Amino acid sequence: MISFFTEKPLACWKGKDPYQGSVLDCLTVIFKTGGCSWNRCRMCGYRHERYPLMSPAELDTHLRAQMAWVQELYPSSGYQMVKIFTSGSFFDEEEIPVQTRRAILEGFRGKLVIAETRPEFVSRETVREARDLVDDGSWGCPLYVATGLETTSDFIREKCIDKGFTLQDFHDAVSEAREGGAGIKTYLMMKPLFLTEKEAMEDMQRSIVEAAPVSDMVSMNLCTVQNRTDVDYYWKRGMYRPPYLWSVLKVLAEAPVHILCDPVGGGHARGPHNCGSCDPEIVRGIREYSLSGDRDLLAALMDSACRCKEEWEFVLAGERPYCMPLTR
Numbered sequence: 001m002i003s004f005f006t007e008k009p010l011a012c013w014k015g016k017d018p019y020q021g022s023v024l025d026c027l028t029v030i031f032k033t034g035g036c037s038w039n040r041c042r043m044c045g046y047r048h049e050r051y052p053l054m055s056p057a058e059l060d061t062h063l064r065a066q067m068a069w070v071q072e073l074y075p076s077s078g079y080q081m082v083k084i085f086t087s088g089s090f091f092d093e094e095e096i097p098v099q100t101r102r103a104i105l106e107g108f109r110g111k112l113v114i115a116e117t118r119p120e121f122v123s124r125e126t127v128r129e130a131r132d133l134v135d136d137g138s139w140g141c142p143l144y145v146a147t148g149l150e151t152t153s154d155f156i157r158e159k160c161i162d163k164g165f166t167l168q169d170f171h172d173a174v175s176e177a178r179e180g181g182a183g184i185k186t187y188l189m190m191k192p193l194f195l196t197e198k199e200a201m202e203d204m205q206r207s208i209v210e211a212a213p214v215s216d217m218v219s220m221n222l223c224t225v226q227n228r229t230d231v232d233y234y235w236k237r238g239m240y241r242p243p244y245l246w247s248v249l250k251v252l253a254e255a256p257v258h259i260l261c262d263p264v265g266g267g268h269a270r271g272p273h274n275c276g277s278c279d280p281e282i283v284r285g286i287r288e289y290s291l292s293g294d295r296d297l298l299a300a301l302m303d304s305a306c307r308c309k310e311e312w313e314f315v316l317a318g319e320r321p322y323c324m325p326l327t328r
């Protein structure tokens with residue numbers, strides 16, 4: 001017998017998220033599932049968090065137990081928005097059986113739901129059904145389909161991330177999701193493997209400009225070094241450094257739209273960081289900006305002085321991609 005005492009999501013927490021000019025209480029849930037069907041992205045540690053192979057019925061039992069745990073510990077009255085992540089894609093029926101998906105969505109009825117998925121699992125029929133299940137009339141748009149596009153460059157997405165889909169696939173999914181009545185949230189990722197600091201910044205700046213017109217929300221994830229990933233392999237050999245917080249500030253300050261950003265792991269060696277002493281204030285500032293959209297705050301932080309700023313400028317000017325030989 002599985003109970004919610006023994007079965008809980010990979011993670012679940014409450015926070016705040018901005019939405020159309022106000023700030024909502026938001027529940028984030030990362031469900032443990034059958035696992036990501038792609039399972040190859042170079043920076044992704046969640047793909048290891050999966051149940052061993054099991055029948056859809058068993059998977060259903062485990063997932064319903066996780067949902068019961070969420071409902072017991074986080075009463076519905078305590079939040080308005082819910083962000084659903086899995087160790088892959090919420091709309092992948094191999095990962096979450098259809099009946100289970102429906103039950104989870106019904107459990108969040110009345111909430112503003114943001115569900116993450118790879119583009120190949122987005123169809124207008126699936127999205128329409130999901131929207132109808134969560135919609136009780138409280139929200140103009142009760143469902144957002146969220147996708148980790150990461151970058152609008154197909155070359156960088158393929159070589160540096162190994163994401164396994166193209167920009168065109170993303171655009172097709174956006175059309176399907178909109179046909180199904182959902183909004184679009186796009187996740188971009190700052191500084192995948194193999195890019196210099198400057199290349200990473202430019203990639204993010206271009207991606208924001210290109211992704212914003214088709215997205216209702218754009219969120220910038222900052223690459224962190226998760227265990228048992230390619231990023232971890234290279235980081236341990238001194239061949240990868242997570243982004244400077246200075247780069248993050250610059251990108252946010254120059255972006256044409258308000259970009260959401262939670263600098264997870266900020267100030268730590270495995271997360272986006274500067275020198276260590278200026279990090280806490282900047283991390284706090286980025287979180288504040290993400291909620292308020294206050295650009296004066298970004299400008300003030302960007303103007304603040306720290307000895308590591310020169311180092312960052314030196315890196316931007318001097319860092320070169322190093323080429324591996326193509327042949328032996």
Ligand code: SF4
Pocket residue numbers: 036037038039040041044045046047087088089118148163
């Ligand atoms: S980032 Fe997403 S698509 Fe890529 S391996 Fe991880 S869960 Fe799968």
Ligand SMILES: [Zn+2]
Pocket residue numbers: 274275276277278279306307308309
């Ligand atoms: Zn510093």
